[in-house]
Amino acid sequence: MLDLRPVFYALGAFVCMLAVSMLIPALVDLFFGHPDWPTFLIAMFVSGSFGIMMMLATQGSNKQLNLRQAFLLTISVWIILPAIAALPMAFSILDLSYTDAYFEAMSGLTTTGSTVIVGLDDAPPGILLWRAILQWLGGIGVVVMAIAILPMLQIGGMQLFKTESFDTSEKILPRAGQISGAISGLYVAFTAICAILMMLVGLSPFDAIVHAMTSIATGGFSTSDASIGQYDSVAVEMVSMTFILIGSLPFILYLQVLRGRTLALWRDQQVKTFLIALLTLILVVAVWLMVFKGFTITEALRYGGFNIVSIMTGTGYASTDYGQWGSFSVTLFFFVMFIGGCAGSTSCGIKIFRFQVLFKSMKAWINKTIQPNGVFIPRYNGSPIARDVQSSVLSFLILFFVILIALTFLISLTGVDWVTAFSGVGTALANVGPGLGDIIGPAGTFKPLPDTAKWLLSFTMLIGRLELFAVLVLFTPTFWRG
Incomplete structure (x- = not known):
């Protein structure tokens, strides 16, 4: 019989932590004189x-969790x-339905960045900060989960990092708890540095903090409907892009660098492949924009570079409406968003290491076919x-695309057109x-979608963030039988 008490105890602690976090946006609303601050206090209580x-x-x-309890707690x-995080948004003057509020909260905590809020420029500052806090907490949660939990659960090839995450890490710090603490400290430091730099390039302290939190978390929530493009500033885009890239690399390697292994980042195959792929895609888009859209080389590298980095890492910031660049760019961006960053980072997607494992395995199988002995x-x-x-990696990739097709079909049944349904599920x-199209593209929101589609997309965000298997294992009778 599965003992649920340790799971509920730990879950209660997480809920309390989130409740305490609501005090911060309440104080911000109070400071700016916005009447929405009591909603956070009610939700906190x-x-x-x-x-x-x-x-x-x-x-x-x-308090010790076994394997099944760890699965259940994670989900x-x-x-x-x-x-819980949806409550302040449902109670606020934005007058969101609970469906919309839950979608927004799930998008925040999973660092997806999809939004249903129209008119961010006039939204209460507390809500804007709360969305950033959710992405920031979700970002560090993803890192800790990728280092401490997913390798243990052997999900989607993450067991590849089991030894790397713990044996190698224990040479840096003695216990996994200390590793998580050190990574959290590093995460806070990166956020603070990013916020300071954002202020130095012209952002207000409030905007700087919000964008610092959502850049390092590769989340993408902004304070304006125009996203990062509202500032039309090369300096702002460069600072944001730098910390998006920092957030997309394995945090465990930063600790190794700080402890004396100065070349740890540059010797890691995943990091090298990620950076090479990113640079190649930036050059491809830049050439396309110069040849077919008349951009100067500076404009092409600026807009192409920022938006490729944002989409590939799963951040979702937009410095311009790249949906207007033509079918080639839109199609490329759609496929690029599946790639993702590195395992053990705040980024999302399929992850670079899975493509590496797939290609190396295919190469070995082809060579074996040619030379059987x-x-x-x-x-x-x-x-x-x-x-x-x-x-595990092959199973993950097959399941990823099976889920993509199945959920696209389900959402299309709600009356959504195929382009919106397919790109919505993909993103x-x-x-x-x-996503793609006029409704959920970089210039749109998910607000017009039916409630059923929003619940399905919320579930999609969840299984995407938890690497598919962690959620689907709950639907197997074997799990409950132990």
Whole structure:
């Protein structure tokens, strides 16, 4: 019998943490004189009471989680916390339905960046900050999950990093808890540096903090409907792009750099492949814009570079409406959003390492076909890739596209056109943000979609953030039988 008490105790602690976070936007609304500040206090009281009751009801239970409990807690946190985080938005003067509020909260915590809010420029400052806080918390949550939880659960090839995350990490710091603490400290430091630089290039302190939080989290929530393009500033875009890239690299490698392994980042195959792919795509888009759209080389590199970085890492900022660049660019951007950044970062998507494992495995299989008596062993960072990792990655990729097609079909049944349905599911599954078309493109919002479609997309964001298997395993009878 699965003991749920440790799960509920830990879940209650997470809810309390989120409730305390609501005090910050309440104080911001109060500081700016906005009348919406009591909504955060009401939501804080309701959610805090709920969290405390959960902890009191399960007090004294065994705090050590086994494998099944870790699965259940991971999924429960990413379902319940958006439900709690939606309360201030549902209570606010924005007058969002609970469906819209939950969609927005799920988009925030999963660092997707899709929004249903129209008129961000006039939205309460507390709500704008709350959205940024959700993405910031979701970003560090993703990093810790990728380092401590997903490798243990052997999800989608993440077991490839089990030894790397713990054996190698323990040479840096003695325990996984300390590693998480050190990474959190690093995350805070990056955010603070980004905010300072944003202010130095002309942003107000409020805008600088919001964009710093959502840049390092590769989330993409902005304070304006025009996104980062509202500033029309090369300096702002460069600062944001720099910290988006920082957030897209494995945080465990930053710790290794700080502890003396100065070349740890540059020796990592995943990082090198990611940067090479990014640079290649930027050059392709820049050439396209110069040849077919008449951009100067400076404009092409500026707009092409920023938007490729934003989409590939799953951030979802837009410095311009790239939907107007033509079918080639739109199609390229659509496929690029599935790539993602590095494992162990705040970015999303399929992740670079899975493509590396797939290509190295395919190369070994082809060589084996040509030379049946030869021995060909695919390697990653100098180590052989285990069979279970190869099978896990292949299963992940197949399941990814099966889910993409199945959910596209379901959402199309709600009356949504195929382009919107397909790109909406794609951007939700890859946790990117904007889709394609006039409705959910970089200049649109998800507000016009039917409620059923929004709930389906919320579920899609969840399974995309949790690497598919962590959610789907709950639907197997074996899990509940133990």
